[in-house]
Amino acid sequence: MTPFILPKPKGFTLLELIVVLLVVSLFTVMIVVNVSPGDKNIVKNQANRLYQTLLFAQDKAIMQSVEIGFSTSETAYSFSVLKDAQWLPLSTERPLVEYAFGEDVYLQMTVENEAVVMGQAPHANDKPMVLLLSSGEVTPFEVTLAISETDDVLFKIIGTSAGEIRLSPQSDV
Numbered sequence: 001m002t003p004f005i006l007p008k009p010k011g012f013t014l015l016e017l018i019v020v021l022l023v024v025s026l027f028t029v030m031i032v033v034n035v036s037p038g039d040k041n042i043v044k045n046q047a048n049r050l051y052q053t054l055l056f057a058q059d060k061a062i063m064q065s066v067e068i069g070f071s072t073s074e075t076a077y078s079f080s081v082l083k084d085a086q087w088l089p090l091s092t093e094r095p096l097v098e099y100a101f102g103e104d105v106y107l108q109m110t111v112e113n114e115a116v117v118m119g120q121a122p123h124a125n126d127k128p129m130v131l132l133l134s135s136g137e138v139t140p141f142e143v144t145l146a147i148s149e150t151d152d153v154l155f156k157i158i159g160t161s162a163g164e165i166r167l168s169p170q171s172d173v
Contacts (some may be wrong), residue, residue, distance in 0.1 A: 018061050039147045040154060042104045047145045047155035050077065050168040053054065054132075058165060060096070061132045068096075069128020072109055072143070074118040076100040080128055086130060106146045111139060136163040 002026075054070065061068040068090070069084040078098040080087040090096040101107065109116040111129050130139045132157055143157040158166045 039104055042091075042102075043147055043154045045146050045159065046101055046105045046146075047167060049099075050143065050145075051165070052159050053099075054159070054165050057135070057140065058132045058163070061134050062136055065134040067134060068132040069126045070130040070132060071126065072107060073118075074107060075102070076139075077115055087126065104147070106148050108144045108146075110142045113140070130159065138163050138165065140172060 006112045011089070028059060040160055049093040056072065057068050060066070060157040069080040069087055071080070076098055079090045081090055082088075089098070091098065108118070109129065130141045132138055138161065140161050143158075144153045146153050146157045154169070157165065158168060159165045
């Protein structure tokens with residue numbers, strides 16, 4: 001009589017499948033958490049965008065010998081140019097078109113050391129809050145960006161009368 005030999009099972013056991021699924025799901029969670037932008041990253045990106053746009057507007061004012069205005073509300077900012085004693089919106093010149101922050105960013109502004117009361121988006125003919133002059137001078141201002149009204153300031157964009165515009169992260173504030 002020959003011994004009965006059991007055939008080797010083909011496939012995976014239930015325990016092996018569960019372990020593999022557990023490992024894959026852990027890696028997936030780690031990737032999603034690290035890749036998803038957090039609120040601080042959103043504020044950082046918005047601060048960098050506004051800072052670069054202000055530098056671009058300042059360069060444009062100097063290079064084209066025009067006076068450019070900057071205005072902001074709680075949710076958006078816009079640029080305008082002085083033509084024939086009127087402030088006209090720069091609505092077609094990217095990146096100087098009106099830009100909305102979204103709900104993830106809280107913004108405050110001071111101009112010449114006085115807090116600006118934020119309200120509705122600036123109107124086309126309103127005098128801008130900040131002037132970027134063709135001489136390189138800038139109305140002194142400070143824009144602070146945070147996640148919400150109660151959170152600590154994450155970034156400040158500071159403009160001096162000498163024309164310096166700089167971005168300061170929270171650690172420098």
